[in-house]
Amino acid sequence: MRLWAILLVVAVIFLGCTQQSEQPVTTTPTTTVATTPVATTPATTTQFSPQFGVKYSVKVVEVIDGDTIDVILPDGSKDRVRMLCIDVPEPYAEGNKPNEYDGITDLDCLEYWGKQAKAFAYNTLQGKTVQIEFDETAGLRGYYGRLLAYVYVDSTDFTAELVKLCQSLR
Numbered sequence: 072m073r074l075w076a077i078l079l080v081v082a083v084i085f086l087g088c089t090q091q092s093e094q095p096v097t098t099t100p101t102t103t104v105a106t107t108p109v110a111t112t113p114a115t116t117t118q119f120s121p122q123f124g125v126k127y128s129v130k131v132v133e134v135i136d137g138d139t140i141d142v143i144l145p146d147g148s149k150d151r152v153r154m155l156c157i158d159v160p161e162p163y164a165e166g167n168k169p170n171e172y173d174g175i176t177d178l179d180c181l182e183y184w185g186k187q188a189k190a191f192a193y194n195t196l197q198g199k200t201v202q203i204e205f206d207e208t209a210g211l212r213g214y215y216g217r218l219l220a221y222v223y224v225d226s227t228d229f230t231a232e233l234v235k236l237c238q239s240l241r
């Protein structure tokens with residue numbers, strides 16, 4: 072189901088840049104699992120050891136772009152989280168590559184959608200306590216060393232909301 076969400080985002084970005092007809096949105100139902108409160112200062116010297124399938128409360132301290140945030144983890148440490156099930160263009164043209172998104176070569180178009188995604192992420196996540204959940208299939212960290220996690224705001228899948236936004240802006 073999450074693979075479909077990734078494919079849907081790529082399709083939305085592609086369709087938005089080519090101005091074709093709107094695609095339906097699907098969302099992944101979320102379930103509540105044990106949460107851990109955000110620590111403002113480290114209560115112990117124990118390092119954060121995440122488990123798969125558990126939602127952890129974290130505070131968003133910086134929105135990097137539409138799919139990457141910096142958070143304070145339950146142990147008080149800061150780390151970067153790359154959101155699963157979404158891949159949005161960078162909010163600046165030179166950060167994107169022609170044909171990176173299904174043959175789209177218009178870097179200004181990709182920049183526009185990257186800026187829209189970042190603004191939405193900032194308005195929705197900046198300074199807020201959200202939940203992150205790790206997926207065993209994806210692993211804990213990606214190619215660039217970032218944590219890989221699903222992000223939830225008030226039990227709502229953030230990436231599903233971002234897809235809805237992209238569709239409404241077209």
